[in-house]
Amino acid sequence: xxxxxxxxxxxxxxxxxxxxxxxxxxxxxxxxxxxxxxxxxxxxxxxxxxxxxxxxxxxxxxxxxxxxxxxxxxxxxxxxxxxxxxxxxxxxxxxxxxxxxxxxxxxxxxxxxxxxxxxxxxxxxxxxxxxxxxxxxxxxxxxxxxxxxxxxxxxxxxxxxxxxxxxxxxxxxxxxxxxxxxxxxxxxxxxxxxxxxxxxxxxxx
Amino acid sequence: xxxxxxxxxxxxxxxxxxxxxxxxxxxxxxxxxxxxxxxxxxxxxxxxxxxxxxxxxxxxxxxxxxxxxxxxxxxxxxxxxxxxxxxxxxxxxxxxxxxxxxxxxxxxxxxxxxxxxxxxxxxxxxxxxxxxxxxxxxxxxxxxxxxxxxxxxxxxxxxxxxxxxxxxxxxxxxxxxxxxxxxxxxxxxxxxxxxxxxxxxxxxxxxxxxxxxxxxxxxxxxxxxxxxxxxxxxxxxxxxxxxxxxxxxxxxxxxxxxxxxxxxxxxxxxxxxxxxxxxxxxxxxxxxxxxxxxxxxxxxxxxxxxxxxxxxxxxxxxxxxxxxxxxxxxxxxxxxxxxxxxxxxxxxxxxxxxxxxxxxxxxxxxxxxxxxxxxxxxxxxxxxxxxxxxxxxxxxxxxxxxxxxxxxxxxxxxxxxxxxxxxxxxxxxxxxxxxxxxxxxxxxxxxxxxxxxxxxxxxxxxxxxxxxxxxxxxxxxxxxxxxxxxxxxxxxxxxxxxxxxxxxxxxxxxxxxxxxxxxxxxxxxxxxxxxxxxxxxxxxxxxxxxxxxxxxxxxxxxxxxxxxxxxxxxxxxxxxxxxxxxxxxxxxxxxxxxxxxxxxxxxxxxxxxxxxxxxxxxxxxxxxxxxxxxxxxxxxxxxxxxxxxxxxxxxxxxxxxxxxxxxxxxxxxxxxxxxxxxxxxxxxxxxxxxxxxxxxxxxxxxxxxxxxxxxxxxxxxxxxxxxxxxxxxxxxxxxxxxxxxxxxxxxxxxxxxxxxxxxxxx
Numbered sequence: 001x002x003x004x005x006x007x008x009x010x011x012x013x014x015x016x017x018x019x020x021x022x023x024x025x026x027x028x029x030x031x032x033x034x035x036x037x038x039x040x041x042x043x044x045x046x047x048x049x050x051x052x053x054x055x056x057x058x059x060x061x062x063x064x065x066x067x068x069x070x071x072x073x074x075x076x077x078x079x080x081x082x083x084x085x086x087x088x089x090x091x092x093x094x095x096x097x098x099x100x101x102x103x104x105x106x107x108x109x110x111x112x113x114x115x116x117x118x119x120x121x122x123x124x125x126x127x128x129x130x131x132x133x134x135x136x137x138x139x140x141x142x143x144x145x146x147x148x149x150x151x152x153x154x155x156x157x158x159x160x161x162x163x164x165x166x167x168x169x170x171x172x173x174x175x176x177x178x179x180x181x182x183x184x185x186x187x188x189x190x191x192x193x194x195x196x197x198x199x200x201x202x203x204x205x
Numbered sequence: 206x207x208x209x210x211x212x213x214x215x216x217x218x219x220x221x222x223x224x225x226x227x228x229x230x231x232x233x234x235x236x237x238x239x240x241x242x243x244x245x246x247x248x249x250x251x252x253x254x255x256x257x258x259x260x261x262x263x264x265x266x267x268x269x270x271x272x273x274x275x276x277x278x279x280x281x282x283x284x285x286x287x288x289x290x291x292x293x294x295x296x297x298x299x300x301x302x303x304x305x306x307x308x309x310x311x312x313x314x315x316x317x318x319x320x321x322x323x324x325x326x327x328x329x330x331x332x333x334x335x336x337x338x339x340x341x342x343x344x345x346x347x348x349x350x351x352x353x354x355x356x357x358x359x360x361x362x363x364x365x366x367x368x369x370x371x372x373x374x375x376x377x378x379x380x381x382x383x384x385x386x387x388x389x390x391x392x393x394x395x396x397x398x399x400x401x402x403x404x405x406x407x408x409x410x411x412x413x414x415x416x417x418x419x420x421x422x423x424x425x426x427x428x429x430x431x432x433x434x435x436x437x438x439x440x441x442x443x444x445x446x447x448x449x450x451x452x453x454x455x456x457x458x459x460x461x462x463x464x465x466x467x468x469x470x471x472x473x474x475x476x477x478x479x480x481x482x483x484x485x486x487x488x489x490x491x492x493x494x495x496x497x498x499x500x501x502x503x504x505x506x507x508x509x510x511x512x513x514x515x516x517x518x519x520x521x522x523x524x525x526x527x528x529x530x531x532x533x534x535x536x537x538x539x540x541x542x543x544x545x546x547x548x549x550x551x552x553x554x555x556x557x558x559x560x561x562x563x564x565x566x567x568x569x570x571x572x573x574x575x576x577x578x579x580x581x582x583x584x585x586x587x588x589x590x591x592x593x594x595x596x597x598x599x600x601x602x603x604x605x606x607x608x609x610x611x612x613x614x615x616x617x618x619x620x621x622x623x624x625x626x627x628x629x630x631x632x633x634x635x636x637x638x639x640x641x642x643x644x645x646x647x648x649x650x651x652x653x654x655x656x657x658x659x660x661x662x663x664x665x666x667x668x669x670x671x672x673x674x675x676x677x678x679x680x681x682x683x684x685x686x687x688x689x690x691x692x693x694x695x696x697x698x699x700x701x702x703x704x705x706x707x708x709x710x711x712x713x714x715x716x717x718x719x720x721x722x723x724x725x726x727x728x729x730x731x732x733x734x735x736x737x738x739x740x741x742x743x744x745x746x747x748x749x750x751x752x753x754x755x756x757x758x759x760x761x762x763x764x765x766x767x768x769x770x771x772x773x774x775x776x777x778x779x780x781x782x783x784x785x786x787x788x789x790x791x792x793x794x795x796x797x798x799x800x801x802x803x804x805x806x807x808x809x810x811x812x813x814x815x816x817x818x819x820x821x822x823x824x825x826x827x828x829x830x831x832x833x834x835x836x837x838x839x840x841x842x843x844x845x846x847x848x849x850x851x852x853x854x855x856x857x858x859x860x861x862x863x864x865x866x867x868x869x870x871x872x873x874x875x876x877x878x879x880x881x882x883x884x885x886x887x888x889x890x891x892x893x894x895x896x897x898x899x900x901x902x903x904x905x906x907x908x909x910x911x912x913x914x915x916x917x918x919x920x921x922x923x924x925x926x927x928x929x930x931x932x933x934x935x936x937x938x939x940x941x942x943x944x945x946x947x948x949x950x951x952x953x954x955x956x957x958x959x960x961x962x963x964x965x966x967x
Binding site: 063064065068075077081082083095097102103104106107130133134135136137178182185186188189192193196198199200202203204 | 208209211212213215216217218271273274275277278318319322323325326364365366433434435436437439901902905906908909912913916917920930948952956
């Protein structure tokens with residue numbers, strides 16, 4: 001099997017071939033097995049695509065349980081998007097189970113109330129719905145935590161005449177700088193410039 | 206099925222960027238596979254395509270299906286997800302022998318110029334040799350598998366989205382390496398004898414078996430996080446762990462032993478699969494011959510190509526836009542004065558602008574192709590008055606650049622976006638202007654010298670990947686009639702005086718396709734080129750000349766680029782606050798003088814200082830014998846990709862926020878105009894097309910692309926002036942700093958709260 005074909009891209013011009021041969025002579029690659037050249041280039045390309053595909057984009061449910069409590073006829077579990085909440089938008093999800101049968105309750109209304117524990121605490125209300133949840137056994141809401149500090153989260157669950165209320169306290173850290181959220185986009189052009197510089201340097205060889 | 210079961214099956218979480226990347230990879234592979242397949246039907250049989258696509262599909266299933274939503278609740282679901290990433294997706298992808306098809310599926314320039322130098326890099330060769338060594342592959346896969354099943358690491362991944370992604374990336378990446386020596390995708394060659402593969406697989410299976418057995422028989426809950434969450438389907442955390450371990454053990458053993466058995470049969474078989482008889486050099490030579498013109502040609506695309514080539518194809522597009530323009534006129538003059546409830550307040554500003562710039566960035570100048578304002582030209586010609594040539598002293602872009610700058614200023618200073626009547630007047634003026642100019646002057650003088658929208662599209666289309674171009678130059682050298690330019694009895698030639706054999710880029714091209722229809726040799730297509738290829742070099746273009754000699758085109762480019770930043774900045778919160786502060790401080794009656802001054806500074810003063818100053822600094826640093834004017838012109842035009850990216854990012858925001866406004870506005874317009882069948886409008890708070898986070902990501906990515914393309918165009922321009930690398934870098938540096946500053950200002954603007962225009966706020 002010949003791997004040379006990968007090196008010799010069909011559109012390569014004569015000058016391109018000369019450059020490659022010159023580079024081969026200078027780096028002593030002439031003696032390298034041709035099949036090996038093909039393999040390493042194929043691997044390089046495959047890894048490049050794998051790198052594009054995977055790391056930046058895989059998503060997972062990183063929710064953590066911040067409260068699990070029985071109340072009234074229900075067992076209520078509250079999840080937050082991450083263990084450390086910060087001021088700004090945060091994902092809060094609720095799973096409601098029947099206290100006796102432990103079946104998941106899906107036809108209930110869930111209201112989230114957030115109250116700042118500081119003086120003159122504000123009260124914010126959010127309705128958690130299945131539409132907003134990725135996992136359709138949960139009800140989710142994107143709650144906007146306006147400031148850092150301690151907040152009291154109260155979850156009200158209602159199904160017909162059945163009601164339940166649970167509450168917990170959340171410690172909310174100050175928001176990260178905006179740049180912290182968008183830094184990959186700012187780094188991208190720098191990386192592109194570095195790759196381009198490497199490309200140009202390799203072409204000069 | 207129970208409602209819980211239905212909810213489970215509905216829990217898909219489709220990641221947009223990964224899905225897009227997988228689709229692009231699949232498309233590139235399929236394109237390359239099809240090209241290779243045409244050469245030799247047995248070179249890459251259909252099952253390899255099926256394997257590759259199935260591998261991508263299983264990868265997508267692992268991260269988008271309900272498995273992902275339930276992996277925090279059920280270890281079994283998490284295990285299935287991991288098995289897909291470890292034992293299903295990697296071998297299937299490698300069975301597709303992806304290297305050559307992917308390489309062949311890429312555009313030629315990307316494969317040869319961008320990837321070529323890296324693929325020939327000796328260091329990469331050495332690293333790849335080490336990476337694909339079977340011992341290394343086995344060790345990495347084993348370490349990843351064992352390491353991530355350590356309870357502390359597993360809990361870390363469950364509690365953090367970022368670490369969860371790292372975990373999945375580790376599993377997938379290490380598994381690609383593990384399966385590499387087993388499958389040995391074409392055209393790689395083994396480093397160890399083939400008989401070692403069954404042993405290698407057996408050893409891999411042992412690691413898998415040990416972990417699976419440990420999960421089954423440890424007798425204690427290894428991952429406490431699963432005890433803290435509600436238990437689904439009555440499955441206790443311990444039973445869930447046992448089930449996951451058994452699954453890993455059984456399925457893993459099946460795959461490892463099955464693969465080992467297959468390889469053993471292959472070794473014992475007298476006729477192993479062999480791709481060697483086909484010389485790869487012959488493959489490439491044949492591929493070159495088989496490229497049949499090479500570039501993608503939109504006119505040869507099924508359906509769309511035929512539609513565009515059809516005699517009345519363009520007329521149909523123009524007719525549709527004419528109907529919309531007439532509706533805008535009618536509703537603008539007669540409809541409600543509230544812009545978000547009026548077609549004139551929504552269609553041109555929210556939709557038409559956004560679609561036009563997106564088309565320019567992604568394809569080409571299709572707005573001019575469908576432009577309804579040129580239809581009056583046909584009417585004017587019937588009068589027989591168009592006997593004069595456009596005056597020599599007006600044959601430049603100065604008038605159009607001034608009109609474009611005036612339009613940007615008027616849009617903000619006179620709040621055109623908020624005045625349906627003013628919008629309708631502009632549309633009417635456009636029809637009247639096009640009719641008047643083309644009634645008295647020959648050719649497409651209005652398009653070439655007057656129309657500000659056309660000039661915007663012309664300069665922006667220098668970034669576009671599609672271009673009206675001759676397919677084979679040798680055909681043109683034999684052509685004696687030059688119908689594409691002069692026309693013939695059936696079809697007129699190019700009215701913008703572009704001689705196709707010497708045409709380069711899309712400057713001044715309205716995509717009218719008159720040349721296509723006039724060419725008797727069917728030698729003109731809409732061909733694909735690398736984006737900004739037209740800015741990366743500066744040949745003498747037909748009817749345009751060289752960019753470095755055209756100060757008027759440079760001025761047009763600067764108005765377009767700085768207009769993008771000024772227009773977006775004028776509608777963000779800090780600017781509004783700043784404006785109000787100065788209006789109050791200076792006791793002004795209105796913000797009109799302030800806005801006017803801002804646009805003068807942004808569209809005239811800033812470009813002169815930024816581009817003129819950086820070009821002068823670069824010239825001083827390199828001391829090259831080139832005029833400042835040439836440097837200024839070339840570097841001004843090189844900014845266009847960044848400007849277009851800013852336009853797209855900005856208008857994408859309005860398109861996304863006002864996405865659902867069109868239908869109720871159409872209903873309202875129908876009622877206003879006495880057309881009842883569109884139904885009653887349902888005014889409601891508009892849902893955005895893209896979620897806020899996704900929109901910002903898309904905007905920043907587009908701006909990044911604009912910056913990268915601008916820097917590339919600038920680098921090529923600097924190289925043209927100063928061939929030595931060090932001199933080119935010195936010439937480029939001041940300009941590059943200015944470009945980065947412009948990009949930073951664009952990022953800042955996108956991060957600010959922006960006025961939502963063209964949508965109901967009820």
